[in-house]
Amino acid sequence: xxxxxxxxxxxxxxxxxxxxxxxxxxxxxxxxxxxxxxxxxxxxxxxxxxxxxxxxxxxxxxxxxxxxxxxxxxxxxxxxxxxxxxxxxxxxxxxxxxxxxxxxxxxxxxxxxxxxxxxxxxxxxxxxxxxxxxxxxxxxxxxxxxxxxxxxxxxxxxxxxxxxxxxxxxxxxxxxxxxxxxxxxxxxxxxxxxxxxxxxxxxxxx
Amino acid sequence: xxxxxxxxxxxxxxxxxxxxxxxxxxxxxxxxxxxxxxxxxxxxxxxxxxxxxxxxxxxxxxxxxxxxxxxxxxxxxxxxxxxxxxxxxxxxxxxxxxxxxxxxxxxxxxxxxxxxxxxxxxxxxxxxxxxxxxxxxxxxxxxxxxxxxxxxxxxxxxxxxxxxxxxxxxxxxxxxxxxxxxxxxxxxxxxxxxxxxxxxxxxxxx
Numbered sequence: 001x002x003x004x005x006x007x008x009x010x011x012x013x014x015x016x017x018x019x020x021x022x023x024x025x026x027x028x029x030x031x032x033x034x035x036x037x038x039x040x041x042x043x044x045x046x047x048x049x050x051x052x053x054x055x056x057x058x059x060x061x062x063x064x065x066x067x068x069x070x071x072x073x074x075x076x077x078x079x080x081x082x083x084x085x086x087x088x089x090x091x092x093x094x095x096x097x098x099x100x101x102x103x104x105x106x107x108x109x110x111x112x113x114x115x116x117x118x119x120x121x122x123x124x125x126x127x128x129x130x131x132x133x134x135x136x137x138x139x140x141x142x143x144x145x146x147x148x149x150x151x152x153x154x155x156x157x158x159x160x161x162x163x164x165x166x167x168x169x170x171x172x173x174x175x176x177x178x179x180x181x182x183x184x185x186x187x188x189x190x191x192x193x194x195x196x197x198x199x200x201x202x203x204x205x206x
Numbered sequence: 207x208x209x210x211x212x213x214x215x216x217x218x219x220x221x222x223x224x225x226x227x228x229x230x231x232x233x234x235x236x237x238x239x240x241x242x243x244x245x246x247x248x249x250x251x252x253x254x255x256x257x258x259x260x261x262x263x264x265x266x267x268x269x270x271x272x273x274x275x276x277x278x279x280x281x282x283x284x285x286x287x288x289x290x291x292x293x294x295x296x297x298x299x300x301x302x303x304x305x306x307x308x309x310x311x312x313x314x315x316x317x318x319x320x321x322x323x324x325x326x327x328x329x330x331x332x333x334x335x336x337x338x339x340x341x342x343x344x345x346x347x348x349x350x351x352x353x354x355x356x357x358x359x360x361x362x363x364x365x366x367x368x369x370x371x372x373x374x375x376x377x378x379x380x381x382x383x384x385x386x387x388x389x390x391x392x393x394x395x396x397x398x399x400x401x402x403x404x405x406x407x408x409x410x411x412x
Contacts, residue, residue, distance in 0.1 A: 006397035007225045009357045017223070017357050019213045021255040021350060049227040051352070053366060055403040080335050092329065101332070123298065125408065126307070128290050130366045135338070136345045136386070143349040144227060146257070151215045151223050160259060160336045180342070191212035197261040202331065 020150055022193050027155030028100045030107040030186035039152065040109060040185070047145035052137035056122030059141045060114040062171055072170035073182060074104050076162045084161060099200055102159045107184035112167060113142055118176035138180045145183075155188030226356055228399050233361030234306045236313040236392035245358065246315060246391070253351035258343035262328030265347045266320040268377055278376035279388060280310045282368045290367060305406055308365045313390035318373060319348055324382035344386045351389075361394030 009017075044061055052058060064070055081101065088096050104110070115138040127133040146156045164179035197203070215223075250267055258264065270276055287307065294302045310316070321344040333339040352362045370385035403409070 006229055006399075007222065008359070009222065009226065013219065013222050014357050016213065016215065016219050017226075017354070018252060020215065020223075021252055021354070023212055024255070024257065026257055046224060046227055049230070050349070051230065051232055051364065055401055055409065084331070084334050087330065087334070096331070121409065123408070124293065125290075125302070125403070126366045128293070128367070129286050129369055130385075132341070133366045136342075139342045139345040140349040143256070143346040144353075147350075147353070148223070148227070151220050153214070158257065160332045160339045161334070163335055179336075193212075195261055197331070202329070203261060203327065 020147060023191060024146060024150045025155070025192060025195065027157045027184070027188045028103045028196060029189040030103045030155060030157075030184065031189055032106055032108060033187065034108045035154065035186065039154070040111075043145055043148045043152065043154070046148040047141045050137070050141035050144045052122070052140070053127050053133035054122030054125030056119055056125075056127075056134060056137060058116045058119050058121070058134050059138045060116050060173070060177055062112040062114065062173065064110045064112055064171065069170050070104070070110060073110075073162060073167055076166040077102060077104055077159065080161045080163060095200065095202065099202070100196070101161060103157050103184040103186070104159065107157070107186040109183075109185035111183040111185060112171055112173075112179065113138060113181040113183060114168075114173060114177035115180050116174075116177055118174065135178065135180060142181050142183070149185065153187070155186060157184040158182070159184060226353060229397060230352060230356045231361070231398060231401065233363045233390070233392075233394045234309045234402060235395040236309045236361060236363075236390065237395055238312055238314060239393065240314045241360065241392065245360070246317075249351055249354045249358065249360070252354040253347045256343070256347035256350045258328070258346070259333050259339035260328030260331030262325055262331075262333075262340060262343060264322045264325050264327070264340050265344045266322050266379070266383055268318040268320065268379065270316045270318055270377065275376050276310070276316060279316075279368060279373055282372040283308060283310055283365065286367045286369060301406065301408065305408070306402070307367060309363050309390040309392070310365065313363065313392040315391035317389040317391060318377055318379075318385065319344060319387040319389060320374075320379060320383035321386050322380075322383055324380065341384065341386060348387050348389070355391065359393070361392060363390040364388070365390060
């Protein structure tokens with residue numbers, strides 16, 4: 001894909017890249033059909049070109065297909081979402097209840113993304129005064145995954161309304177893996193360049 | 207830039223996008239000449255198309271031009287780097303001492319990036335069980351800034367070997383702003399698709 005001399009990106013590419021950023025979006029409405037074989041692997045390979053502190057590459061991707069594991073996460077979302085609703089009052093509570101915040105039941109692919117706090121790779125370089133750099137490295141990789149997916153026409157939604165410990169336990173991953181994200185992935189039902197929360201008016205009256 | 211119907215990205219774009227990811231790199235060797243007027247603002251506008259939890263957009267960018275402020279950060283790096291060197295022994299200490307880990311003295315643009323923990327935007331949505339999502343939103347924006355910069359041929363280096371509190375105090379930012387990154391930005395002296403730490407053999411003998 002890449003040669004030995006650095007690429008020069010022309011104006012046409014830059015304009016398309018700007019469109020990619022504008023249309024990336026957090027997707028919560030998915031078609032249920034499976035993605036083509038090998039596509040997720042290709043997208044993850046692009047994500048792993050991401051920067052990481054000390055070249056530690058601490059990302060751990062777990063593709064979750066087991067029905068019981070998925071249900072445990074759906075139940076965690078339902079609990080957390082009901083709890084969050086209780087924090088709002090009046091019109092804002094009504095609005096919150098109307099939001100669709102995840103595609104946990106529809107998205108054909110579900111990926112739990114962890115940061116391996118036990119990794120020796122990188123020999124600690126660059127994270128002595130800012131140990132959170134290890135987690136940030138995983139966030140950067142997720143961001144690249146998101147953009148790479150959108151290039152392929154695939155939608156991604158990041159679900160954070162879950163209990164990290166419940167997810168970790170349900171998947172049986174090592175204790176030193178910290179949950180960074182739960183990703184719903186699939187073909188989007190519809191595209192938009194306006195964020196769903198903006199369309200719903202979540203920022204009104206702040 | 208973007209129309210009302212979603213863009214379709216063709217194979218030529220996808221191939222160039224893959225090259226962008228491969229050649230992004232953390233840059234530590236910069237030419238000292240200034241960047242064209244308005245370029246940083248354009249790149250930050252692209253970065254701000256990034257996803258953020260609850261549409262909170264908590265990123266705060268501080269372009270640092272003051273010589274005394276820059277020197278305070280260089281001094282912080284020098285302290286932290288000497289301290290980190292003390293953690294390594296023998297051949298690895300020799301290797302660490304030989305690494306060029308930042309371009310603090312050469313990069314014409316220096317940007318401190320903070321997460322505003324005091325923001326009311328987003329009304330707390332999506333970060334009750336994972337409050338760290340606010341910081342992650344800033345990391346995603348930095349990742350997009352990095353890629354947008356590379357599209358324009360501009361290099362970015364993320365410096366984490368500093369004391370966050372020293373940086374915050376030197377810049378006089380509000381107490382609720384958390385330092386996420388110190389970015390060195392400028393034209394790179396040379397491009398490579400191989401990370402500097404890999405070229406230096408930092409992972410050997412792990």
